[in-house]
Amino acid sequence: MELAKKLIKVAVNGESRELWIKQNITLLDLLRDYLGLTGAKLACISNSCGACTVIVDDMAVKSCSVLAMQVDGKEVFTVEGLAKGKKLHPLQQAFIEHVAFQCGFCTPGKLMSAKALLDENPNPTEEELRRDMEGNLCRCTGYKKYIEAIMDVAQHPEKYSAKEG
Amino acid sequence: MREFEYLRVNTLKEACSLLSEYKEEARILAGGQSLLTLLKMNMLSPSYLIDIKFIPELDYMDFDEKEGLKMGALTTHRAVEKSPLLKEKFPVLPETELVVASVQTRNWGTIGGTLVHADPIGDIAPTLIVLDSKAKFTSVSGERTISLTELFVDFFATVIEEDEILCEIQIPTLPAHTGVAYQKFSTIEAGIKIAGAASLISLEGGICKDAKIALSAVAPVPIRALKAEEMLRGKPVDDKLIEQAAQIASTEADPVTDMHATDEYRRELVKVLVRRATKTALERAKAT
Amino acid sequence: MADYRVVGKGIPRKDSIEKITGQAKYTFDIVLPEMLHAKILRSLHAHAKIANIDTSEAEKLPGVKAVITGKDTWGMRFGFVDTPRYPCEQPVIAEDKVRFIGESVAAVAAVDENTANEALDLIEIEYEPIPAVFDPEEAMKEGAPQIHGEQIPAPGRKCAWQDWGVARVARSYNPVNNIGATVNLSYGDSEKGFAEAEYIREDTWVIPRTNHTAMEPHGAVASYNPLTGYLDVWLSHMGYELKRYWISKTLGIPISKIRVHKTFIGGAFGGKAQVFDHEIIASFLSRKTGKPVKLILPRDEVFTSTNNSIALKINVKKGVKKDGTIVGQHVKLISDMGAYRGSVPVCLFLCHSMRDAIYNIPNLTHDGVGAYTNKSTTMAKRGHGSQQMTTAIESQMDWIAEDLGLDPVEFRLKNLRQKGDVLPNRDTLNSYGLPDCIKKIVEASNWKEKRGKLGPGRGIGLAVSAMFNGSGYWPFTAGSIVRMNHDGTVTLYIGQAEFGQGPTTTTCQLVAEELGLNVEDVNLVDGDSELCPIDYSNWLSGGMFVSCKAGLVAAQDLRQQILKVAAEMLEEDVEDLEAMNRRVYIKTDPEEGVAFDEILRYSIQKHAGDLLMGKGFCKPVPEIEFYPSLSKGSGRWTDAYSFTASIAEVSVDAETGRTKVDHIWIGDDCGREINTAICEGQLQSQAVMGMGDALFEEVMFSEGRTINANFVDYEIPRAFDIPEITTIDASDPDPNGPFGAKEIGECARAAVIGSIVNAVYDATKVKITSLPLHPEKIFRGLKEKAKS
DSSP: OOOOOEEEEEEETTEEEEEEEOTTOBHHHIIIIITOOOSSOOOOSSSOSOTTEEEETTEEEEGGGSBGGGGTTOEEEOGGGTSBTTEEOHHHHHHHHTTOOSSOSSHHHHHHHHHHHHHHOSSOOHHHHHHHTTTSOOSSSOSHHHHHHHHHHHHOGGGGSSEEO | OOOOEEEEOSSHHHHHHHHHHHGGGEEEESSOTTHHHHHHTTSOOOSEEEEOTTOGGGOOEEEETTTEEEEETTOBHHHHHHOHHHHHHOTHHHHHHTTSSOHHHHHHOBHHHHHHHTOTTOSHHHHHHHTTOEEEEEETTEEEEEEGGGTEEETTEESOOTTOEEEEEEEOOOOSSEEEEEEEEESSTTSOEEEEEEEEEEEETTEEEEEEEEEESSSSSOEEOHHHHHHHTTSBOOHHHHHHHHHHHHHHOOOOOOSSOOHHHHHHHHHHHHHHHHHHHHHHHHHO | OOOOSSTTOOOOOTTHHHHHHTOOOBGGGOOOTTOEEEEEEEOSOSSEEEEEEEOHHHHHSTTEEEEEETTTSTTOEEOSOOOSSSOOOEESSOOSEEOSTTOEEEEEEESSHHHHHHHHHTOEEEEEEOOOOOOHHHHTSTTOOOSOOSOBSOTTOOOHHHHTTOOSOOOOBOOSTTEEEEEEEEESOHHHHHHHOSEEEEEEEEEOOOOOOOSSOOEEEEEEETTTTEEEEEEOOSOHHHHHHHHHHHHOOOGGGEEEOOOBOOOOTTTTSSOOHHHHHHHHHHHHHTSOEEEEOOHHHHHHHTOEEOOEEEEEEEEEOTTSOEEEEEEEEEEEEESSOTTHHHHHHHHHHHHHTTBOOSSEEEEEEEEEOSSOOEEOOTTTTHHHHHHHHHHHHHHHHHHHTOOHHHHHHHHBOOTTOBOTTSOBOSOOOHHHHHHHHHHHTTHHHHTTTSOTTEEEEEEEEEEEOOOSOTTOOEEEEEEEOTTSOEEEEEOOOOSSSOHHHHHHHHHHHHHTOOGGGEEEEESOTTTSOOOOOSSSSOIIIIIIHHHHHHHHHHHHHHHHHHHHHHTOOGGGEEEOSSEEEETTEEEEEEEHHHHHHHHHHHTTTOOOEEEEEEOSSTTOSSOOBTTTTBSOOOSOEEEEEEEEEEEEETTTTEEEEEEEEEEEEOSSOSSHHHHHHHHHHHHHHHHHHHHTOOOOEETTEESOOSTTTSOOOOGGGOOEEEEEEOOOOOTTSGGGOOOOSSHHHHHHHHHHHHHHHHHHOOOOOBSOOOHHHHHHHHHHHHHO
8 A cells, every 4th residue: 555645845946845745755756756857867776976966955965865755844956956047057157168077967966066065165175176076976077177167166256157058 | 665654753752752662663764874775775664764864952062171072963974074173172083074975975964873874884983982982872761871882783783772762972072192093995085995993092191091993894893903902001102012003903803805805905904004093193192 | 280260179068058957868867658667677597597487476566567578579689799600699588598697587567666676576487597607718618508509590580781781691500618709810920920039928917897887877768659660769879770770670660660869878988889688678568568668777787787898818929029129929818708799709809900000010810719608798898909908918018128128118119000001901090190199198297207216106107009980880871961041050960879978069060160150050950860860870989080070071062062052143163262150252352242041042042942951971991891800800990090198107005005096198199189178078088987997997796696786886986086187189180080080089098007007017016917906906916026
């Protein structure tokens, strides 16, 4: 017998939502299957790859390892919430200009990790940044351009004030 | 994941009450960074999931010069990593956290959850052990406090009773001239740990008043290298003595051979890691 | 180097907005109405007869719509290689026996994933285990368990190459002693060479399997329309033609009714080129149920049940003169193939052919054998043999140099081929930038000041590699259309699979350059087999040289059409006109001109509706019809080779054996960097991937079971591990490449691995002849060395 769904109230990308959800789903399932926000991905089943990274209450978390019920009453931000109308987020602009991504599968996770990091620490050293991006695996790029792009945003914010996409 | 009834609680009392009602049919959910993987693989199928993550009374860090540190079990790894209080009083903890999993896991995962999960390759346990930490449990029947060295009984197994909740970690104030260090060995920086060692040295009048060495990933549980500690206590500590202690520590380890390393190599690593951790601890003890 | 407007610039990718907003849809993201979810039941035994399968309980589970086993797909065979000599032998679902742990034995389609998983648990299978064999040399001994006892292929079955026009007929045969592939080629006389040599060295390397670990797991969405007979599929792939061919062949659906929709693809590295059982199964289930079916593999199944890179034992014997001139070489390969051939027959050949473009070796023998073992198949991974051979050969080059007191750089330079050389198989080196690659990185890295002088625990090493640029393989052509739009922009139609390596952006740059446009004015329709012409594929190293070139040829065709019409409109000769910024003007009087949209209108009105469409196609190695003999290595293979030289600087912690790569320099000859940022990204990627291969990546087995089928136990490099990386362009334009360009995506990885191996040897003087150079291996080596 299927257990009853439960009601949660969660703000997703600034929009308040009331959702009846199954109790045994992850935040990733909630985003992808209930809300159609497919930016966050699943590349592993061992909580290792970070492709599912989103922001909950200003913290980067792996949405595949957070029970959806736990975001009741919280604010969730995903890659879909970064651009505002025609304006891309500075990190998005930098990723484009630096040609930082290749296949793009890990890119949403990287953007959210980087955003959370820079929001907390706007001026990281490169070593701090590379250590803090450890949780986001990439196979295509070798990471270098991602790191350069994020450091560029940190060191030259005036270059990337919200521009039109 | 199989189906379960999700129950969010706001107080410790509520949590204990539900746990005593459902006992082995229930699991406590804090950050879920270990638990959720097990649930998704259907290795665990509880009927009830009691979510304690948002109990305000379990998330705190209080320091008193006499009493030491009392840290709520829901303190996240990230909070430990970033805490100015800990950077001042127990800097080895934020330092250790830098090599624990990833930022995302540290943001949501809790100290209490990690300790109860009892992964033998965990990083925070050996460090807490050499700091002489205690763990406090609570249940409907009352409270009890044990030394952290007694917490672990086997890999992924602790002495926690089925109706108990780990609620607090206590760390006594460090004596003057005490240094602590943690060394982790993995093939790549954030890779799976092959061996780890934490070391604490307290000096008094140039002599080692106290030494504590804890090893991880080289036994089913984090272990104290008691003979190595004995070797150091009461003596002036120099490189030669540290080397001897490191050699002894490696005989106290009980590592396995698995896909990542042989038991022999792990023993060799223990020598290196204990030496390095102890040397650093000694330098830090002298500097304070 | 010529200065172009758009070519040679590091412009942003065409797919930027989709990828950084999360809008890009991968197969993983496709959702269709009434879509079912499929799961595959995998064999738990390495080698066993299937005595009985009972699916009745699974079929009864509410929400289950179909359960299939080998009896439903009986007789269907697929494989990457399906030639008269090497007919394919892998069943879509195991039939009367299983041959590796992870092989498909049944599949379920259900309303959701949880139900499908539950149904798998209800399928009862009676296995009768039979002795298994996991080592290729054991497998080739008399009395070893025979993995393929029955005839391959079923008598009367046409192989793929027969379908593609080859006259030779596939013959049924029983493999003997589990041998499934051989190569034996030679030129000159290597025995004579050894007799003339003044020094001979022989070394044997063991290179294990690694995994591609593309971030997007393998998977498929298939939607069969029973009313029209059309099959729509969304795949994570590297080229749609091969997939369409195999789905058509196995399921009997006409190829023209199989549409591979455009998907963004989350990385591939060679591991997604072949057709997979799960793709055929998803299509089969969709046809059976009349509903769309989604089948995405969880990460552990990507490790166990898709493919790994090719494992090789490589014995190299080399004869040289004391002055370093190479006079003879004999290479012997043994490949641990796995239960089915995979791409081993091709790899055994490529191990020779890619190295043959580098050194001039007058007497050479190359023997190789692939033996079946009870493990999963092995397949090309970014270099396809180059990585393995470069490790063995380049390390030995350093050891020979050391033995004879030669400078390792001079030793290599002395034996390099020359530009213009014709190889024994009659490929011509029309471009050969390798000497420049070496010189540039030797200088950039301060090699001379460092080699032998870095101090204990530090080392620096060099290695070189080569890569071909497309070869003859179905469909033997790349096609493209570039058409004029009403507003004077153009649209490029090209079927290329974009899995991160940037071919579509690059082709837009070629088209823009040719037509005098900005890249923004080149619209793109890509990756869809119905909307785009025949596509060559992006896994044969011909993405640039063959496929992008087709786009350029189409643009050239359109340009001629545009200029002809403009010439008519302006009453000038074509030679006196220039095209720039959507306009054609007279060179000597730039104010006088006509806009592209005006030209289109004129052409339509005055030339009976001619709407200006450029057509382009490109055949790899045009003068050969099919393919050279892989087993004899004779015949033309490719029209150009790319080259890389790499230097690595490392520090080795003697107490633990752990290696840190401090710096990698790469000098690369890709003919011409069309997009400098994309090219840099490819080289950086290969530097980091190569580091993983050299130091810690290995798929590990225990009695045929993959024991590290996850990202915790199979470690790949993370952001903190990456070294300093310096990439240097040392390109030599190829006369046949688009603007001289050649491939850049696969060559460097092998050179990087070789350079790290050589650097670690330089740091430790410990001779290790197996990858990866895991810390424990180095630690033991140092300990042994200290004892002696």
